[in-house]
Amino acid sequence: MNKEKKQDSLVGNEEEISINLAEIFQAIKSHFILIVAISVTFAALGVIYSLTIPNEYLCTVKLLPEVDSKSAGGNLGGLKSLAGLAGVDIGSGSGVDVVRPEIYPSVLQSTPFLKEVLKSKVYVQKRSKWISVYDYLITSPEQAPIQLFGNKKEEFKKEENPTVLPKEGLSPELIKLNKKELAGIINLKNRISAETDKKNGMVTISVKLTDPVAAATLASFTQNYLTKYVTNYRTEKARKELKFLQDRHEESRKTYDDALSRLSTYKDQHRNTFLQVAKDQEKKLQYEVDLAFNIYSSISTQMADAAVKIQRETPVFKVLEPVQIALQKSEPKRSLISIGFLFFGLFISLIVVFLKTVNLKKLLS
Incomplete structure (x- = not known):
């Protein structure tokens, strides 16, 4: 009986994980334009910032x-x-x-x-x-x-x-x-x-x-x-x-x-x-x-x-x-600065998507 319960719980966890991953991919897909826009905006800010630094x-x-x-x-x-x-x-x-x-x-x-x-x-x-x-x-x-x-x-x-x-x-x-x-x-x-x-x-x-x-x-x-x-x-x-x-x-x-x-x-x-x-x-x-x-x-x-x-x-x-x-x-390494801003913008966009798709009240309850 115990083995059967453990197997059922594992199957349930796998279903939850698969469901969560599917929801994550779906959220990214549905907000792809937003993610790209934020990332490109930060990359552009990185380019502008790098141009404010004189060459050394x-x-x-x-x-x-x-x-x-x-x-x-x-x-x-x-x-x-x-x-x-x-x-x-x-x-x-x-x-x-x-x-x-x-x-x-x-x-x-x-x-x-x-x-x-x-x-x-x-x-x-x-x-x-x-x-x-x-x-x-x-x-x-x-x-x-x-x-x-x-x-x-x-x-x-x-x-x-x-x-x-x-x-x-x-x-x-x-x-x-x-x-x-x-x-x-x-x-x-x-x-x-x-x-x-x-x-x-x-x-x-x-x-x-x-x-x-x-x-x-x-x-x-x-x-x-x-x-x-x-x-x-x-x-x-x-x-x-x-x-x-x-x-x-x-x-x-x-x-x-x-x-x-x-x-x-x-x-x-x-x-x-x-x-x-x-x-x-x-x-x-x-x-x-x-x-x-x-x-x-x-x-x-x-x-x-x-x-x-x-x-x-x-x-x-x-x-x-x-x-x-x-x-x-x-x-300055302007390419590295721009790439760094790009990844930072990607990180910020994923946080924004997470906040838009997740029900915080349900998550915190």
Whole structure:
């Protein structure tokens, strides 16, 4: 008896399912024009929306920076490798603070770099002229094929009262930005990026702009800025040391010249003198000349070593993939946007058909 009841219930469920599926197909068939109309309407809205987004062109450059492989001792190479796997950096024996490739993305997102970018110029192919990045992004930005909203630059016409700062007492490194500069920096943060491959240390710089030549120009500027930044950081200590030695070298040369001049003058004045006091004074002056010469010679050697050290500490960047002018836009994907709106409209139309055909009171009771 139980088996028969189960079979009857299964048969009843199958009939209900078949009936429900038949009703669904019937509802779709009867409201096919409505479904198509809603779907096509949303697809058209997707096309219009995609046309409100300007074309963007992506340019990339791949760099392989020099990695400091020096160790504190000749036998620490394996130990450093094991420590690196454990996430511990035991440092290098060169005594130089190295800018690790993992820091490069932060450098390209820093405010000082982005301020330099705003001042730089790019060549805009569509306008056939060089223009500053600030003007290109803020003053006269590229427009989309269809403009549904007002120009964004209108909101910058009313500049707020500038912040009044004291003339003295502030740090020279204090950064002051106006409203337009802040908007430009925020815009650039979304357009310039860098990624570092932790396995091989390769750095990929990406720049996205609405003009392909401008994007390539800015990518080249970013590459040069990053390499100069790392080079200056790596060689800053050596350059300061060289500058110090150059100043001391000039001073020691003058000291030596003065001492030699005094000795020569004294010898000329006491050429025929045989007094012991004169001989002792001559020995004293000769000692000062020798001492000044030794200091001058020592500083000259150190200065030459410092110049060699700068060259040795200068990092090498190998360009694996140079900047190329993009031939095709990277975004927006207007076809995908339209298809997405189409499926969304299809989903909305099915909900509308469901609400029109189903008795909600009966369904909820």
